[in-house]
Amino acid sequence: MKKILLLIPLFLFLSLALFCYLSLKAPSSDTTKKIFVINQGEGLLTIASRLEKFHFINNRYVFVIYSRVFGLSQKIQAGTFYLTSSETLPNLIQKLIKGGSTDYWFKIIPGTRIEQFSPDDDFTLVSKGLEGQLFPDSYLIPQNYSHSQILALIENNFREKLAEASIGFTTKLTPTQTLILASILEREAKTLSDKKIIAGILMNRLGVGMPLQIDATVQYAKDSLTHPAKYWQPISKSDLSIVSPYNTYKNRGLPPSPICNPGFDSLYAAYHPTDSEYVYYLNDSSGQIHYAKNLTEHNANVAKYLR
Template identity: 30%
Template sequence: MLVRTSGPLTLLRRFWHWPVRIAAAAFLLWYLFLLIMPAGNGQRVYGLTVPKGAGLGSVAEELAQQKIVRSALHLRLVARLRGLDRAMQVGDYRLTDAMTPTQILEKMARGETDARRFTLPEGYSMFQAAELLERAGIFKKDSFLVACRDTTLLSSLAIPAPSAEGYLFPGTYLVGFHTDERALVTEMVREFRFRTASLLPLVDQSGFDLHQVVTLASMVEREAVSIEEMPLIASVFHNRLRIGMPLQSDPTAIYGIRTFGGTVTRSDVQRTSPYNTYRIKGLPPGPIGNPGLEAIRSVLHPAATDYYYFVARKDGTHQFSRTLQEHNQGVQRFLRKGKKRK
């Protein structure tokens, strides 16, 4: 019976594996340590913006330079091992050095941005937008209004007016912590351009320029309660403009003074203002709010009517009239004494 003994080569092979195993174990421990332990204690905070098309490599290098993670290489390795290397979503992220690489990667993979949401309802003016932004703690009211009146910015956005009123498209926007007032105005105007691009041929056929269309649409938006009535209200304004009759739109009488709540007083309609269509003929010099698409479409496609008047019923809808006599009967029926509503 032969007994095999370990020769020198066999022993060398056995001992050769021990350094490899030790190194592998050390690497595993190092990986687990970096995976579990954050780079700091949370005192370092960094706002990371991930733009469209950004790769994980550049993001990892940026976070390593800002000492949010210990190693760009390790962050990429963790991402590869966890299958998150291609899951990063665009957005603004507020990260701290107390977060582990896994937490950072998962936050970006889920798209849990730290941008704040801002919603501008249809018809709201830039003054109301400024108040909403200040109330949400995003921007100061006055600073946003300064951006809306920035002549250099308005020129770059091709707005032929002293402010961006009317061109701040209603909707919901994500305001990142790197976004300033000018950037938000720019984004809202660009959204307006994008959403109205298909309507430009109709604008050319309307007999109005775009600024006039938006101005008239802002009045329709303020007057209407329902989308269904917008073409009817637009038809009244079109009919009045055609014969040179004052538009007498209540919201124009108080633009820039207070928020339109559906009711104006006699002193309101008698106030001297370049926007008050009780005192001026034709359109005001610019929009009195920021209309939505339906209001703009109603100006470009008004109903075919011979209405020249409308008055609000108690339920918010309107009675439309052809003659002043019919209109006065509606006023007596629906309006309280001492107040005037269009």
């Protein structure tokens, strides 16, 4: 019995040693480099949990204990890292201490125009004429990339998304017209279903020569004439008289170019409009959209939801 009792501490020690060894060793032999971002002010356990989730380490708690025991927890840097699952825990921590790459994230939000996310005037100048083709996404940009290289990266992503969104298309518009329509849909609706219905409505209006009467196009026209602009502010009745080819209250047909950079759902909806008899729609105070087949129904919706 005494021998067994003496063996218990040894067994526990060996078990702990084995656990630590397995936790410190590389999770796998996979040498594929993957991006891992540590945000400024992110806690040690949060970092460890994400490292474990993406299989860069075997155990989050061993990572935390090891970092604190050896006084490394305060030395871990924020930044972008290229990590593999084939690194031991000590080696991985050393990488996190040395600091990440100088790459940075560049984000384009759906429904914004180039001036809203452009880092400087030079970028705005280089990207002139590309409104609608800068696909909304988060891009990891190497520090030494020129504006032209950044645009090439973004445009390549746009072409891939456009090819996917246009599969089995039913629209009768040209690709350029479809992109313009998609930019309008991005500003007019939130859900894919509503975007498809509104795409069909605007096609109906175009088909009978009816003005599109889109507030977002007037906002675009107003913002283009105002410096500095406060983008996408509510318009007034007097704004409807703005002289601009983008004012779809005064001009029939689509505006001459996209009014913003649309996301995937808007692209898809523009290529796959829902066929319906609706010609009118409005947004109530909660953002819900109500549709009408004729002016009488539309006026009833106005009286019910907007007054």
